[in-house]
Amino acid sequence: xxxxxxxxxxxxxxxxxxxTIQLLxxxxxxxxxxxxxxxxAQVTGPKIFSLPARAFCxxxxxxxxxxxxxxxxxxxxxxxxYMDGIRSSFIWPYLRDAFPYAIVAFTLSxxxxxxxxxxxxxxxxxxxxxxxxxxxxxxxxxLLRRIWLPRALQNVMPTLAGEMxxxxxxxxxxxxxxxxxxxxxxxxxxxxxxxIYEPLLLIAGVYICLTGVxxxxxxxxxxxxxxxxx
Amino acid sequence: xxAFLEFLNILKFSDMGWGDNLFYGLLATLxxxxxxxxxxTSIGFAGALGKINGGPVTRFCLGTYTTLVRAVPELVLILLxxxxxTALVNEVLMSLGYRPIDISGLIAGIVVLGVVQGAYSTExxxxxxxxxxxxxxxAGRAFGMSRWTLFRRITIPAMIxxxxxxxxxxxxxxxxxxxxLAVVGFQELTLTTRVAAGTTRYYLEFFLIAAAIYxxxxxxxxxxxxxxxxxxSRGMTSLGH
Numbered sequence: 001x002x003x004x005x006x007x008x009x010x011x012x013x014x015x016x017x018x019x020t021i022q023l024l025x026x027x028x029x030x031x032x033x034x035x036x037x038x039x040x041a042q043v044t045g046p047k048i049f050s051l052p053a054r055a056f057c058x059x060x061x062x063x064x065x066x067x068x069x070x071x072x073x074x075x076x077x078x079x080x081x082y083m084d085g086i087r088s089s090f091i092w093p094y095l096r097d098a099f100p101y102a103i104v105a106f107t108l109s110x111x112x113x114x115x116x117x118x119x120x121x122x123x124x125x126x127x128x129x130x131x132x133x134x135x136x137x138x139x140x141x142x143l144l145r146r147i148w149l150p151r152a153l154q155n156v157m158p159t160l161a162g163e164m165x166x167x168x169x170x171x172x173x174x175x176x177x178x179x180x181x182x183x184x185x186x187x188x189x190x191x192x193x194x195x196i197y198e199p200l201l202l203i204a205g206v207y208i209c210l211t212g213v214x215x216x217x218x219x220x221x222x223x224x225x226x227x228x229x230x
Numbered sequence: 231x232x233a234f235l236e237f238l239n240i241l242k243f244s245d246m247g248w249g250d251n252l253f254y255g256l257l258a259t260l261x262x263x264x265x266x267x268x269x270x271t272s273i274g275f276a277g278a279l280g281k282i283n284g285g286p287v288t289r290f291c292l293g294t295y296t297t298l299v300r301a302v303p304e305l306v307l308i309l310l311x312x313x314x315x316t317a318l319v320n321e322v323l324m325s326l327g328y329r330p331i332d333i334s335g336l337i338a339g340i341v342v343l344g345v346v347q348g349a350y351s352t353e354x355x356x357x358x359x360x361x362x363x364x365x366x367x368x369a370g371r372a373f374g375m376s377r378w379t380l381f382r383r384i385t386i387p388a389m390i391x392x393x394x395x396x397x398x399x400x401x402x403x404x405x406x407x408x409x410x411l412a413v414v415g416f417q418e419l420t421l422t423t424r425v426a427a428g429t430t431r432y433y434l435e436f437f438l439i440a441a442a443i444y445x446x447x448x449x450x451x452x453x454x455x456x457x458x459x460x461x462x463s464r465g466m467t468s469l470g471h
């Protein structure tokens with residue numbers, strides 16, 4: 001075991017860890033935002049909404065994330081340069097960079113898995129509570145905002161930490177499309193120093209620490225939210 | 231329309247087409263998935279029995295194994311086990327006086343994914359074993375069944391319906407995890423697709439086809455597991471559904 005390279009690469013490792021955290025937080029945040037309408041559409045929506053929502057969940061849960069990522073980056077990404085006027089438009093710098101593709105792929109994946117969980121969560125809110133809301137004269141939107149959504153979110157709270165850890169474990173795939181998060185930095189170190197195990201072990205350690213932080217954070221968060229009963 | 235016909239031409243099952251390559255890629259993917267799943271289930275069985283019946287040392291080791299594997303990304307584990315595993319085998323062989331061997335990607339892939347699967351299935355099987363009503367086991371013992379008969383006639387049949395939902399989920403995960411082996415250069419469906427896409431420049435089309443193949447594997451597996459679940463839970467009392 002030799003660790004002489006640690007000092008030299010420390011700044012890169014730190015920025016890689018930061019990039020991993022950014023990927024994770026953005027993917028889970030946007031993914032959850034998408035998951036709420038996807039879950040709701042499957043439970044209550046008319047067929048034009050519920051069928052596409054279900055198809056979306058099945059498709060994205062049924063294919064490997066690596067394929068989705070490469071489909072977006074190499075597949076869609078290869079089409080953009082041929083579109084008229086896109087090179088001179090303001091979005092071109094973003095389309096050329098790999099980071100947005102990674103964010104979109106991870107977000108869609110989180111949305112699909114979490115959308116399925118949200119479906120169950122919306123479904124499991126006791127009928128009586130919704131009926132009580134209707135009886136008090138709430139409009140449909142008020143019912144959703146004051147009772148249905150908060151109760152559903154309370155139901156998914158315990159699954160969120162697990163989902164976050166799963167997403168964290170998916171982030172190294174971003175390195176395959178040149179997003180140099182912590183795993184990508186590790187690959188660079190392995191190529192430049194010819195050390196095989198040490199960088200991998202260090203990175204494994206970083207992931208274990210991040211997992212620990214997520215678990216502790218959500219444990220704390222869960223204790224602050226009133227417990228779901230029934 | 232012409233472009234579409236040209237693409238269909240590229241998909242032909244011949245030396246000039248990529249259809250046969252994709253097919254062999256799918257076979258390799260399924261081979262690894264099945265191998266890793268069987269290995270993982272065996273590890274899971276042993277691990278679950280160890281976690282339930284083992285002493286403090288066994289339980290601590292198994293706890294470390296399941297926790298670590300579930301906290302570290304599969305990609306990192308695959309690289310670690312792939313390099314460390316092959317190096318370890320060769321070192322053992324050399325110290326015994328044999329020549330080092332080239333470990334085939336197939337075996338390495340199966341072992342690596344099997345070890346990862348083992349951690350998850352340990353938890354699934356442990357949960358199922360512990361959910362078996364105690365009275366059933368006691369009834370078996372009262373009949374004078376030996377431990378092996380008890381295991382074969384009562385534990386296994388009572389456990390299967392409880393473990394199946396988790397185990398079917400693990401099968402879906404392992405078929406998708408085989409794609410990660412593309413990163414270490416194993417020629418399964420994903421890497422074949424990438425090579426085909428890179429050579430022919432039909433990136434979008436090839437990745438869409440690969441996605442469709444994976445999706446059909448998932449959907450067909452879903453049907454099989456649904457049938458299995460229905461079959462194995464015959465005679466179970468339904469709990470208020």
